[in-house]
Amino acid sequence: xxxxxxxxxxxxxxxxxxxxxxxxxxxxxxxxxxxxxxxxxxxxxxxxxxxxxxxxxxxxxxxxxxxxxxxxxxxxxxxxxxxxxxxxxxxxxxxxxxxxxxxxxxxxxxxxxxxxxxxxxxxxxxxxxxxxxxxxxxxxxxxxxxxxxxxxxxxxxxxxxxxxxxxxxxxxxxxxxxxxxxxxxxxxxxxxxxxxxxxxxxxxxxxxxxxxxxxxxxxxxxxxxxxxxxxxxxxxxxxxxxxxxxxxxxxxxxxxxxxxxxxxxxxxxxxxx
Numbered sequence: 001x002x003x004x005x006x007x008x009x010x011x012x013x014x015x016x017x018x019x020x021x022x023x024x025x026x027x028x029x030x031x032x033x034x035x036x037x038x039x040x041x042x043x044x045x046x047x048x049x050x051x052x053x054x055x056x057x058x059x060x061x062x063x064x065x066x067x068x069x070x071x072x073x074x075x076x077x078x079x080x081x082x083x084x085x086x087x088x089x090x091x092x093x094x095x096x097x098x099x100x101x102x103x104x105x106x107x108x109x110x111x112x113x114x115x116x117x118x119x120x121x122x123x124x125x126x127x128x129x130x131x132x133x134x135x136x137x138x139x140x141x142x143x144x145x146x147x148x149x150x151x152x153x154x155x156x157x158x159x160x161x162x163x164x165x166x167x168x169x170x171x172x173x174x175x176x177x178x179x180x181x182x183x184x185x186x187x188x189x190x191x192x193x194x195x196x197x198x199x200x201x202x203x204x205x206x207x208x209x210x211x212x213x214x215x216x217x218x219x220x221x222x223x224x225x226x227x228x229x230x231x232x233x234x235x236x237x238x239x240x241x242x243x244x245x246x247x248x249x250x251x252x253x254x255x256x257x258x259x260x261x262x263x264x265x266x267x268x269x270x271x272x273x
Contacts, residue, residue: 003028004035021232039071040206043114050120051146055189055198062195111139112224115217116205118142118198119182121160124152140182142201148186148194160184237272246271 002010017025044052056072063070111117119140143164145157161184183201187194209217238247250267253259259267 004032040202041113041115042202043110043117044120045110045117046120046144046146047122050122051189052120055120055144055146055187055195058187058189058192058195059199061192062199113221115209115214116141116202118144118202120144120146121156122147123150123156141205142198143182143184144194144198145184145186146189148188149191153186157184157186234269234272238268243271 003014014025014028018029044056046052053074056074060070060072117139119142121143123145143160145153145160147153164181164184185194185198185201187198189195237243247268250259250264254261254264
């Protein structure tokens with residue numbers, strides 16, 4: 001397979017096939033999957049304007065200088081219609097467009113797919129409380145206050161550290177995992193300040209995550225992947241010519257409130273048994 005040899009055109013075609021969920025993609029993934037699993041997957045997320053793409057570009061630069069291989073899956077989820085676009089990231093990471101760095105698009109939740117999740121914040125954006133409400137302490141492995149040269153950066157970092165100190169250090173007793181204890185770092189991606197410290201933190205987290213927690217993360221990721229594929233295949237079967245009419249009738253019954261969604265789901269599952 002040309003993609004295995006590093007052929008960039010073949011890789012681009014394969015990424016497009018995967019995004020479009022074609023039979024070619026499934027056949028390729030069956031062959032490629034056993035060869036994968038050694039990469040350190042770093043998810044970088046945060047509110048608009050926090051400097052995600054600029055920081056990613058700075059990280060790429062440092063890693064490429066060190067001779068490391070990098071692949072980037074970039075999503076700009078700014079459109080509620082299309083789900084996102086790559087244009088902004090292409091512009092901001094243009095310096096590496098000619099380098100052997102792969103760029104593709106994925107709509108997968110960052111934290112569900114990453115070995116290490118980095119959450120960005122920007123100074124004085126008023127996002128600290130909103131981030132906590134969104135589950136920052138449960139999702140982030142590393143919190144980065146970017147644009148550290150702006151007024152208020154140190155204060156924002158201090159606020160976040162205080163929130164982490166106040167967070168419960170034990171589980172809730174309801175079977176859910178306890179909150180993480182992420183590091184809080186300051187960076188200025190535009191100048192590269194703080195990026196080496198961030199890379200060091202990523203390496204520390206990678207080294208610390210080789211035990212049972214890493215196994216649990218891999219298991220959760222595998223579960224999410226398999227359930228997503230199973231749900232998609234079930235949906236496809238229910239809409240194929242054999243089941244299409246019955247499926248449509250069941251959905252209309254739910255829309256008309258003649259049938260509840262639970263009974264409808266049971267009926268549809270029985271149809272494909």
